Structures are given as C-alpha cells and as structure tokens.
Amino acid sequence: MDNREKAISLLKGGYDLHVHTTPSHIDRLLDDIELVEQANHYKMDGVMIKNHYESTAGRASLINHHFTFNTRALGGVVLNWPVGGINPYAVESALKLGAKFVWLPTRDSLHCLKFGDMKGDFFKRPGISILDDKGKLISPFYEVLEVIKKYDGVLATGHVSVEESILACEEARKQGVKTVLTHPDWYRTKVPKSIQVELAKNGVKIEKLWANLSDGDCSAESMIDSIKSIGTSSVFISTDRGQKDKENPLDSILSFIELLLDYNFTESEIKDMVSKVPEELVK
Template identity: 30%
Template structure:
C-alpha cells in the first residue's frame, strides 16, 4: 500500500504523532511508502530525512500564504530540493474562506485574510501559475489541485496538458471544497486527471457517506486514488484509516482488487514511476 496524503507533527494543529511515529506505523502495517503533506510548510526536507530508513517517503509544497501563494520561487526551491508534488492553495484558497473552514489567519489575527485563486477566478494569476506549471513539467512532478474550484481545476488540467505535465491529481474533489459532483469529476477524469478519495472524508466530512464516495469512485474509474489524509488525533492511525476506506467502499459493491490498486499501485505509479 502507498498512502499519498498524510499529515504529521510538527504542525500548527495537533497531530496523532510526529514524522517518525507515522513512518513506524506504515512500516508496522507493511506499507510501501507515503507522501507527507503540510498546509503551511514544505515537507521536502522532512520526507528526505525519513526516507533514509529505506521506505520511500515523498514531500512537496502547498501554495498557501506561508509559501507566498502562487509563488514560482517557492516551487522552484522545493522541486530543486527533491519535492515530488505541488499542491495548489488549500487552507488559503478562496473556496476555504467562503466555506468558513479553518485558516492560519483564524489563529493569528494579525495576518491578513488574503486568498488565492487561478484563472478563471483570478485571471491576473495566470503568469505566475504558468511558471509554476512549467516548473512542475520540468521536474516531472505531480500537480495537485488543492481546494480550488471546479472551473479552476478544469483550467489547470488544460494548462497542464499544454505544458506537458503527465501527473495531475484532483485533491479530494468531492470534499466540502471544492464539492464537485460525480458528473463533474468524471469529466475531469476522462480529460486525464487522477481522482482522490480520502479516509478523512469518510471519517469527518459532514454529510459524507460510503455510498456517496462509491459514486465518486465509479466516476473516477481506473483513475481512482485512495489516500488517508489522516494524522488527526481523532482519526485512526493513517494505515488503518486507509484500510478502513477500502473496506467501506468494498462494502458498497466496488471491486476490492481495484480498490486495493487505488491505494497502492496507482498512487505509487503516479508519484514514483
């Protein structure tokens, strides 16, 4: 199994354990590797230190305010240091603010409430976004759409094709943000994007059910990627969270072999091959 979305301490919110604790959990459960995500800092150095233990651990950068938003310089530095993924804005996306979901500026009131977007929501961001995409293409890294809206995901996918990006992941598109429908997700999958479903959605997303996630999985087809997005103290350990997601979706009549591939060989190929 290969979990392409997990959180660990240090972070600005409590986590179930630190980097080494999470590594030990995956090793104990026989996982092949994982991708360490942080909303507010690059995880490239942390992942590199963990991978010395023999298990592939990958990191990247999320383009929130702490990274300067859609900031090509931050992306260039992260990718040059070995980063494998660039997440578009998450906690500081305009969708996050509109939905009233947590942001760093909620904790530190002296920060402004600036939000970030790409075309067509913010046409002025195209020059910076295009350079970010060019850098991702240069390094054959993964472009993850973050919490951006459906029209922005479609724009990113179109631009990714123009820049020759081979690896695009829709970040939990059925989550509260961006809340895409199965039909919208199917259209983006048919255009070449992989589609993520997370255990976090099953465990914590208001109104989310295994049946709703199964509809998303069917829309994704063979481009489905399952991850944990775990690390919260009130979630199971990340490996167990991902395995639970597989079980719940299998209980909805989906093929278990295909689900296990979506939690192992498909994301490993997306991030490692």
C-alpha cells in the same frame, strides 16, 4: 480470511498520499517518524507528509536517509502565503529537494476562505486565487506548471474552487503535467460527479478521501458510485488524517479498503487505487 485481514494484505505495497503529521502549526496525532514506522509495519511502499505552510521535502529526505524503513517518506509543498502563494521559486526549491506534489492553495485560497477560517488557522490574510479579474489563469500559474513539468512532479488542486480546479487541470494536462483533483467530496471543494468523470477522461487522477466519508461530507453510496463512474484506473484512495482528535491514518486506510471490499470491488480494482495509481504519480 476476514475483511480486515484482506485489507492488510491489499495494503502491502500501497500508498497514502495525504497525511498530516507534526511538526505542524496545527495539533496532530503523530509525527513524521511515527507515521512511517506504522506504514512500514504494514509493508506500505510510501506515505506523503503534508504541511499547509512549509515544504516537507527535506523532512522526508532526512527520514529516508537515516532510517532503514522499506516505506518511503514522500514530501510536497502547498502554495499558501508562507511560501509566497503561487510562487515558482518555492516550487523549484521544493522539487529540487525531492518533493513530489505541489498543491494549489489550501487554507489560504480565496475560495476556501469564503467558508471562514478552518480549525487551527492562526493569521488573517487575503485569499489567493489562480484567476485574474477576467477569470483567466494568472501568469505565475503557468510558471509553476513549467517548473513542475521540469521535475516530473504532480500538480494537485488543493482547496480552490471548482472553476479554478477545472481550468488548472485542463491546462496542466495540456502541458503534459501529472495532475490530481483533490478531495472532490469535501463540502468546501465538492465537484459534481460528471466533472470528475470528464477530468479523469483527460488523464486527471481523482483523489478519494477517508476523511470525507468519516466526517460526513458524503455518503458511502455516493462515493462508491463516483468511483465506479470514474473507473478505478483513474482513482486513488488516501486518508487526509493525522488530526489530533481523529482516527489514526493507518486505521483509516484499512477501514477504507474494508469498505471497498464490502461494496464488492475486486482485489485488482482495489490494488489500482491503493498501489498502481499512486505509484504512477510519485515514481
């Protein structure tokens, strides 16, 4: 059995918790249904539909109701300006409708906008921060946490700064909220390995993305080293794919698994990152 065959076998029962599909304000490679069809072909258990500007909970619910896929469509909400920013009412609405993830601001975060607009941004706006002018977490953030905990959802850090990410993760874990540090290897949100390790010790799950490898934000060696330092029981892999001009998400996650095999991760360790950790987040 070659590595591609092994990767296909290891993907069975797995998840990709970060995929961008259409309908979207930004050009995408495939739509929600095509994504779930393709994931179902590989016998995956779930795929997360992400949109920067609207909740995808209803979209996921509709797919799960009308199709007989074994793969479950999952939804979430990103706290950018179109949902009111750090808005507990938007969070409650999305989670009540079945959303699993609540991302802090991405494209509209103050930190991300310091790097300039991203491809596909279509309106001018002030940046959103979860910190006040004294560097303390703002009260709406605590309200958002209360709602996430009520529904057993997941807080994910989005495109906020390292400082914001650390404070958000620490407070969320203090409140018993499931927490994810998102794309710590991306050039806009790069988090030192030592901080990733410390957050993982506090129960934060660390997301590792194929996009950051493929786009050259980090080397394979540095990502592999960070995974080994963190430990596979605290890491999950996903793709952040679906962009019109990039690799297909399913090809991407299989390539990621092949890379892990090339670096001698055991099948058990890979199943941690593909299946066990993401399932614990969204079950």
